[in-house]
Amino acid sequence: MKKLFIAGNWKSFKTLAEAKDWVAQFTNFISGISATPDKAMVLSVPFTLLSFVSGEIFRLKLPLQLGAENVSPLPEGAYTGEINAKQIKEFAEWVIIGHSERRKNFGETDATLVEKVKLAKAANLKVIFCVQDERTPVPDGIEVIAYEPPWAISAVSNWKTESPEAAGATCQIIKTAHPSALILYGGSTSPENIISFISQPAIEGVLSGGASLDSKKFAMMIRSAFVANL
Ligand code: PGA
Secondary structure, three states: OOOEEEEEEOOOOOOHHHHHHHHHHHHHHOOOOOOEOOEEEEEEEOHHHHHHHHHHHHHHOOOOEEEEOOOOOOOOOOOOOOOOHHHHHOOOOEEEEOOHHHHHHHOOOHHHHHHHHHHHHHOOOEEEEEEOOOOOOOOOOOOEEEEOOHHHOOOOOOOOOOOHHHHHHHHHHHHHHOOOOEEEEEOOOOOOOHHHHHOOOOOOEEEEOHHHHOHHHHHHHHHHHHHOOO
16 A cells, blocks of 8 residues: 655644634544554644644644644744744644745745755754755755645635646656655645545645645545545
């Protein structure tokens, strides 16, 4: 059976009250589904919600691992407003680095991302590293690479995705270059299309933004992936 890694990314969405509702509903929707070393579910949330969600995962024994969506490229120090890797590690096991929204809106460069990865690894965080195509440089030591064509992200109005075959072909090139990493596809994935993506040999999971905001949709994606005979 294939390894599977289903990840969510809340981006800059959800207040504490909304996160409370999401967790309560997700707990019901995910009941009966467990995670194993080969089948993982990870949710990345805003910094403001890391403490709450990590407490709920522990309290409710949810089969979910927690991630942050960003990390400072600098260590602890006089860097007003930054959240460093050591601080994230208190709550989360994972961090997303290299998302195209951070490159585009916050000017993050390949060099900045290398620094972020170094500090994340030094703090024992595992990294979901986003690439925009097969040419995007990937720093060493990455556990999970998410291939996300920027034009396919948040195409919520039409759920315009890359075709599973085209995404699978790009993921195959990435997998060949980075055989020890798991390779995900991201860009408007949903309960309706997840199987078509993870059926591609080189696609080992998805990174979902919009659909992960809805606890039912995210749980449906996990459930259908985990019970599929791939
Ligand atoms: P989307 O986001 O599923 O809303 O397209 C994916 C991502 O940006 O990680």
